[in-house]
Amino acid sequence: MSATEATAESTGVTNLNVSGGEAGPAPVAIVVSYGFWIFLLSDIIMFSALFATYAVLSGQTDGGPSGRELFDTRNVAIETLCLLFSSYTCGLGSVFLERRSLSAFFALVGLHGAHVSIGLIWLAFMVAQTAAKGPREFVLRRLRCFSLFWHALDIIWVAVMSLVYLMAVRV
Amino acid sequence: MNEKSKHSSSILAYTSGLAFALLLTGASFLVSHSHELWGPGLPVGLAVLAIAQMGVHLVFFLHVGSGPDDTNTVLALAFGILIVTLVVSGSLWIMANLNGNMMPPSAIMEMAR
Numbered sequence: 001m002s003a004t005e006a007t008a009e010s011t012g013v014t015n016l017n018v019s020g021g022e023a024g025p026a027p028v029a030i031v032v033s034y035g036f037w038i039f040l041l042s043d044i045i046m047f048s049a050l051f052a053t054y055a056v057l058s059g060q061t062d063g064g065p066s067g068r069e070l071f072d073t074r075n076v077a078i079e080t081l082c083l084l085f086s087s088y089t090c091g092l093g094s095v096f097l098e099r100r101s102l103s104a105f106f107a108l109v110g111l112h113g114a115h116v117s118i119g120l121i122w123l124a125f126m127v128a129q130t131a132a133k134g135p136r137e138f139v140l141r142r143l144r145c146f147s148l149f150w151h152a153l154d155i156i157w158v159a160v161m162s163l164v165y166l167m168a169v170r171v
Numbered sequence: 172m173n174e175k176s177k178h179s180s181s182i183l184a185y186t187s188g189l190a191f192a193l194l195l196t197g198a199s200f201l202v203s204h205s206h207e208l209w210g211p212g213l214p215v216g217l218a219v220l221a222i223a224q225m226g227v228h229l230v231f232f233l234h235v236g237s238g239p240d241d242t243n244t245v246l247a248l249a250f251g252i253l254i255v256t257l258v259v260s261g262s263l264w265i266m267a268n269l270n271g272n273m274m275p276p277s278a279i280m281e282m283a284r
Contacts, residue, residue: 037244041251048255052262073204080196151232154192155225161196162221166203167214 029141036145040152043115047156050108051163058164067164076165080157112160115153122146188231195224 025031058067126139126146133139199220202208208216229235235244274282 034243034247038247041247044251045254045258048258049262052259055259055263056266073200077200148233151228154232155228158196158221158224158228162199162217166199166217 029137029144032141033144033148036148040148044152044156047108047111047159050111051159054108055163058167067167071165073165076161080161109160109164112153112156115156119146119150119153122149184231184234188227191227191231192224195220195227199224 123146126143130139130143199217202216202220203213229248235241235248237245
């Protein structure tokens with residue numbers, strides 16, 4: 001019984017090797033970066049719900065101050081440049097406007113700010129890890145994931161900039 | 172040699188990506204702060220510029236390409252774009268419809284009387 005099992009197993013393995021072509025599972029680097037890409041896409045989908053909410057609600061101020069009166073687009077331009085150059089010294093969690101605004105605005109821009117903050121913490125952690133452990137395989141993999149995350153944040157910022165700030169100007 | 176040329180080509184990709192991104196950002200700011208575009212067409216113009224810039228980010232920064240290694244990534248991206256389009260356009264469509272069917276405030280006041 002155990003002998004037949006063993007032969008079945010061994011033939012199974014041989015068949016797999018013959019038919020599979022490439023042997024074994026995909027390398028960790030590919031699996032991890034693909035999984036991280038899926039996470040980023042789901043993150044973007046979460047943002048899309050908030051973008052839709054903001055787009056629906058942004059005009060409904062019932063006579064209150066509109067985006068045009070509240071936003072200073074020069075700050076937005078400076079922030080965009082900072083993010084494009086990835087100069088992380090720019091504190092993006094800073095205040096965009098004062099009081100009285102729609103909670104949709106804070107949900108959208110605040111969530112983006114939270115992502116930026118988490119990214120900054122992650123960046124500091126990666127700097128420390130690279131300094132301590134050197135460019136080893138898993139360090140490089142994490143750095144690649146971080147770079148994906150940071151560029152995805154850039155993409156979301158492009159949408160925030162266009163929808164929230166530039167469309168509010170409406171000359 | 173091979174390693175070095177790979178290096179410089181990726182640096183070139185990042186630099187040209189940055190240049191494109193800066194160009195498109197400048198264009199969106201210019202368009203929204205001047206009268207270059209017809210007023211009601213402004214949101215469409217900004218959306219086009221934003222989508223173009225997202226494409227630049229995807230290709231030059233996130234390295235989404237057409238190579239055989241990227242098939243899974245591109246498929247996942249296509250699915251993500253589908254969901255995002257459904258969520259955003261669906262919400263806007265439904266809410267615009269509801270808004271259009273709302274009774275004007277004066278009529279509501281009239282009924283309450």
